[in-house]
Amino acid sequence: MRIDTLWGRRALLAAGAIALLCVPLLHLSDYTMRIATMTCVYVVAAAGWTLIGGYANQITLGQATMFGIGAYVSTMLFVHFHLSPWIGGPLGAIAAALAAAAIGFLVFRLWGAYFALVTLALAEMVRILVEYAQPITGGPQGISVPFVRNSVWLLQFPEAKDYYEIAALLVILALALARGVQFSPLGYRLRAIRDDEVAAKLAGIDVFRTKMIAFMLGAVLSALAGTLYAQITGFVDPDSVLSITLSVQLALYAIIGGAQVWWGPLAGAALLVPLGQAMTGSGSAAGAGLAKIVYGLLLVAIVVIQPLGIAGFVKDIRFRRRKPAAPSQAVTP
Amino acid sequence: MAVLQALVNGTLVGGVYALITVGLTLIFGVLEIVNFAQGEFLMVGMYVAYFSYVALHLDPMLSAVLAFGVLFGIGAVLERWLVRRVLHGPEISQIFLTVGISIALQNAALAFFGSDFHSVHVPYQTASLSLGPIPISVPYLLAFAWGAAINLLLYVFLVRTDFGRAMRAVAVNAVAATLSGINVSRVRMIAFAIGAGLAGLAGAVILPYAYVYPTIGLQYVVIMFTIAVLGGLGNVNGAVIGSLIVGITQALSALFLPSALQNLVVFALFVAVLMIKPSGLLGRSHAH
Numbered sequence: 001m002r003i004d005t006l007w008g009r010r011a012l013l014a015a016g017a018i019a020l021l022c023v024p025l026l027h028l029s030d031y032t033m034r035i036a037t038m039t040c041v042y043v044v045a046a047a048g049w050t051l052i053g054g055y056a057n058q059i060t061l062g063q064a065t066m067f068g069i070g071a072y073v074s075t076m077l078f079v080h081f082h083l084s085p086w087i088g089g090p091l092g093a094i095a096a097a098l099a100a101a102a103i104g105f106l107v108f109r110l111w112g113a114y115f116a117l118v119t120l121a122l123a124e125m126v127r128i129l130v131e132y133a134q135p136i137t138g139g140p141q142g143i144s145v146p147f148v149r150n151s152v153w154l155l156q157f158p159e160a161k162d163y164y165e166i167a168a169l170l171v172i173l174a175l176a177l178a179r180g181v182q183f184s185p186l187g188y189r190l191r192a193i194r195d196d197e198v199a200a201k202l203a204g205i206d207v208f209r210t211k212m213i214a215f216m217l218g219a220v221l222s223a224l225a226g227t228l229y230a231q232i233t234g235f236v237d238p239d240s241v242l243s244i245t246l247s248v249q250l251a252l253y254a255i256i257g258g259a260q261v262w263w264g265p266l267a268g269a270a271l272l273v274p275l276g277q278a279m280t281g282s283g284s285a286a287g288a289g290l291a292k293i294v295y296g297l298l299l300v301a302i303v304v305i306q307p308l309g310i311a312g313f314v315k316d317i318r319f320r321r322r323k324p325a326a327p328s329q330a331v332t333p
Numbered sequence: 334m335a336v337l338q339a340l341v342n343g344t345l346v347g348g349v350y351a352l353i354t355v356g357l358t359l360i361f362g363v364l365e366i367v368n369f370a371q372g373e374f375l376m377v378g379m380y381v382a383y384f385s386y387v388a389l390h391l392d393p394m395l396s397a398v399l400a401f402g403v404l405f406g407i408g409a410v411l412e413r414w415l416v417r418r419v420l421h422g423p424e425i426s427q428i429f430l431t432v433g434i435s436i437a438l439q440n441a442a443l444a445f446f447g448s449d450f451h452s453v454h455v456p457y458q459t460a461s462l463s464l465g466p467i468p469i470s471v472p473y474l475l476a477f478a479w480g481a482a483i484n485l486l487l488y489v490f491l492v493r494t495d496f497g498r499a500m501r502a503v504a505v506n507a508v509a510a511t512l513s514g515i516n517v518s519r520v521r522m523i524a525f526a527i528g529a530g531l532a533g534l535a536g537a538v539i540l541p542y543a544y545v546y547p548t549i550g551l552q553y554v555v556i557m558f559t560i561a562v563l564g565g566l567g568n569v570n571g572a573v574i575g576s577l578i579v580g581i582t583q584a585l586s587a588l589f590l591p592s593a594l595q596n597l598v599v600f601a602l603f604v605a606v607l608m609i610k611p612s613g614l615l616g617r618s619h620a621h
Contacts (some may be wrong), residue, residue: 059428106604110611113367113566116428117558118607121600124555128597244551248432255429289444289547296437303426303433304418 048222054259062123070226142237258311347580362567372550378536408529
């Protein structure tokens with residue numbers, strides 16, 4: 001059967017989704033499964049960045065805010081009101097979407113570097129406020145998710161690997177959404193804005209509304225990832241969920257994988273998260289430093305050589321294969 | 334009295350901010366690139382001064398010149414081999430190239446120097462002069478003096494020298510500059526190198542009252558962007574005014590707000606200014 005047909009592609013995607021869910025059948029080590037679970041979390045969070053940063057080229061450097069809102073809202077509701085993360089997570093997602101609406105309202109008029117800088121400043125403001133509201137949020141020291149019992153209803157399990165199926169399901173949902181958007185009228189409108197905002201506006205696209213929908217959808221994805229992160233690690237602090245470093249990291253996964261396609265965050269995070277975890281595994285500052293040096297250098301190399309990321313390389317290869325012996329019709333000047 | 338003290342402190346801090354930010358502004362003005370690695374250039378400058386102090390007992394006020402030289406070299410190399418390649422590339426490359434450089438530098442410092450905080454001990458560290466009833470910290474005053482001197486020098490360089498004029502010409506219109514016989518690539522390389530060098534110099538100058546550690550750049554970077562944007566990205570004189578506004582705002586807000594919230598006021602000011610005037614307080618309006 002040819003893969004390059006509508007049904008062939010659908011079958012391939014379904015097979016991929018099933019394979020992702022079946023990973024635990026391989027009986028990998030706990031350590032490997034932990035890495036796989038964390039990779040899933042970051043795939044979902046980076047997919048949130050892709051919707052606005054990649055599809056619409058609205059380069060936000062504040063996506064950690066959405067991740068952090070998801071992590072903090074569910075955790076605080078659990079700690080203060082004993083509310084299950086199954087309710088707290090969606091509430092966190094709603095809160096993140098509302099925050100995105102407020103931020104979008106402020107920043108969508110700005111372009112390019114100004115947009116990036118203001119999203120960065122707003123993210124720092126959120127971080128400062130969370131650090132200041134110590135009685136509720138735990139302040140700079142962070143807040144623990146108390147372990148009550150092994151329970152699906154409380155979304156609490158003893159080991160990180162026990163979260164894998166839920167994380168994998170969330171990945172499938174997130175990527176299905178990202179793919180759906182990419183090939184929907186919304187996706188085409190976002191692409192038009194990415195290519196030329198003025199032309200998009202002249203073509204009758206409601207630029208503000210289109211950006212807003214993508215930004216809010218992305219916020220929901222990153223927030224859900226944040227809730228799951230809080231449950232897995234059992235601890236939330238501003239440094240790990242609200243920092244500039246995390247914002248940059250989410251964008252980095254998406255860009256290295258390919259910011260303009262739905263599977264970019266999957267490719268980027270699947271490559272970089274295990275790499276980072278393996279190199280930090282030694283526990284030394286030097287190991288952590290070395291892993292991030294590789295991140296930085298890869299980012300530099302990608303944006304200089306192929307700004308479309310891994311997806312760009314794949315596109316080149318497929319294009320070449322499809323037209324193997326295209327007669328060179330280059331017009332000689 | 335408290336207000337007067339705050340004004341004096343704010344002005345001093347503002348002068349230091351002007352020194353830290355002027356390089357960022359110069360780079361944006363000439364290359365139209367926001368250098369997200371500027372905070373890490375500052376960090377490297379601090380380490381240069383720290384190690385000169387440890388190895389040679391050199392005072393940071395003197396090793397500032399060395400830090401300028403080292404960062405000038407790093408800046409020139411980075412421009413020649415990397416930045417130049419994305420100047421006409423997509424926006425995502427322009428932003429994330431320097432982000433990538435900053436990640437690499439930050440973590441190289443972490444891998445090689447460790448995450449410990451370091452500082453230097455100089456005789457004037459805790460000294461203060463008194464201006465009437467108001468005490469003035471000597472390390473801040475020295476840093477302020479460097480800031481004033483550098484901004485004056487840069488002004489003279491940009492206005493009085495041929496190379497400075499060429500730089501301003503490139504900033505205004507690179508095509509026209511090329512047609513007038515200016516070597517635009519060379520001007521851009523030197524501008525980036527000077528911008529990086531100034532960040533290194535600033536790092537050395539603040540070392541007597543600051544700790545150096547691998548992520549110190551993150552502490553300064555958002556403040557730097559705030560100042561640069563307030564003054565209008567690319568506007569060197571604007572950066573000085575932006576610095577004073579931010580320094581004084583911080584000092585005054587410390588009077589009635591907990592210190593944890595100091596930067597909140599600054600960032601709110603930043604966002605508010607951009608809402609009213611999307612090209613910055615003193616920015617030229619860009620033809621979008």
